[in-house]
Amino acid sequence: MSSSSENIIIVKNLVKKFGSFVANDHLTFEVKKGEIFGFLGANGAGKTTAIKILCGLSYPTSGELSVAGFDIYSQREKVKRNIGYMSQRFSLYDDLTVFENIRFYGGIYGLRKKEIDSRSHALMQRLGFESARNKLIRDIPLGWKQKLAFSVAILHSPKIVFLDEPTGGVDPVTRRQFWDMIYETSHDGITVFVTTHYMDEAEYCDRVSIMVDGKIAALDTPDNLKLTFGAASMNDVFIKLARG
């Protein structure tokens, strides 16, 4: 197998402009199949813009992109069939119950009724949510919602899941549990593409890219990054890079 076939995301010279503002300035990187890829950067560095392009929610200005083996321009719907996405903003329906949300998203991904039932059952058992099955989303705590949103994003067994700041505003214990879920997911062979502001979370990633002003300033394993920048933690690496 050639090395490129192991790369599940290939990005070459991705540029995204909003008017004269360049949000993504010639990004080039690859994500390997099965890895946890951390996508770091300060607010406004262009992370969410890039993630939206990779998910097919937004058009790139230029560049070559392949996601899950499909071209983002010509095979957009095939890309979508093979990815999951958990957005920064809350993505479940407040006025539907836990199960109704799962059923709806399973349904529009084309899962059969039996699959939906068995997967939602397994999911709720794993999360310990059985008691909340018929509770409205608006009545459950934020940490639960985030875990559920993640589970819903991978309900259809995608090849890649994109998580855009999944742990924002969540308490440390739940964050820890959330990362356990990310590991499990990765273990099941799903590639995880995650953005975060928490540098301790960056340490959990297999590889990390750090974006500064729309460009990728560094990309390596956390250990190598610390070595290169002579820093004790990812936090120091980030501050060194972000300050320029």
Next chain:
Amino acid sequence: MRTILYIIQKEFLQVFRNKSMLPIIFVVPIVQLIILVNAATYEMKHIRLSVVDFDLSGTSRKLVSKFQGSPFYEIRSAHFSYREAEDQMKRGNIDMILQVPAGFEKGLLKENRAKVQFVINAINGQSAGLINAYSTMILLDYNRELLIEIVNPAMLAGTRNIQTDYSYWYNPKLNYKTYMVPGILVLLVTIIGLLLSGMNIVREMEIGTIEQINVTPINKIQFITGKLMPFWIIGLFELAFGLAVGKLLFDIPLEGNLGLIFMSASVYLFVILSFGLLISTITQTQQQAMLVSFFFMVVFILMSGLFTSIESMPLWAQNLDRLNPLMYFIKIMRMVLLKGSGFADISHHFWSLVVYAVFSLSLAILRYRKVS
């Protein structure tokens, strides 16, 4: 197809989980029917009349008593000065002054001619016209009586006389409510449909769930169809409910084929709902969607022929009105319900709606963007 069913299921759950929805669906139509149908009437009852009788003769008193006897008039006051009566008019206490000049009876008997004056408040031109028509009718009636009784009883004994008998078709009792109910029902279905659909997609945009949907492989047609169907079903139900209320409360005639009504309504709802979803895709917030919906609703309703007759609009407005879906459906409703028209009679309006539906549905599907 299954995907569409999942969307429909979800939309229904959300609509009925919203506590204000059931009252909107059931109470609004009843209230609208009761209030609008009774209030929006051109019928003139209780025309408030002041009499200024300078003649004070038997003949003039008889004329006044004719007005008194009519169910449409209510004599509020009698004056011996025209100015007093005019004051009443200015204060808004009366709608009409009947002035009988001195020498009215004398003129009739000696010269075979006499004059009376009607002064009508014409701020509302339409009702002034009606008052004038009613009053003239009473006067003509009285005139004929006078001819018989006073002028020359013998003259009319053997002469031919053309008598007019009236028979009003399709609304024999000239019941205004019968005329209003079908139009009000259209209004009802339109308001509910346009608001529900207009707020829908933009709401998901506001919450953020639309991104989650756009990242799925769902296609535009499935999405728009799934969004449209629940409101389509609610709209048709609303119409059936409204028709039942109209029949029970106002005993409106259901002359034509109800199947024809619902066939047209199905097409009409596609127009309105696509229009709403289109508004929903071009606006950014629910407030914007509401404002845009209201703008179109007001124009559509005022030009729909519900309250004013389309035939009396200027020609350019009539041509513009071809873009007004309400106009077609109100015509269909009135024709089928009141006249019992068949498909051939309404086919022009029906096919216009079909064209409109295809157009607006395609526009809504095209306008909905999964990728920004």
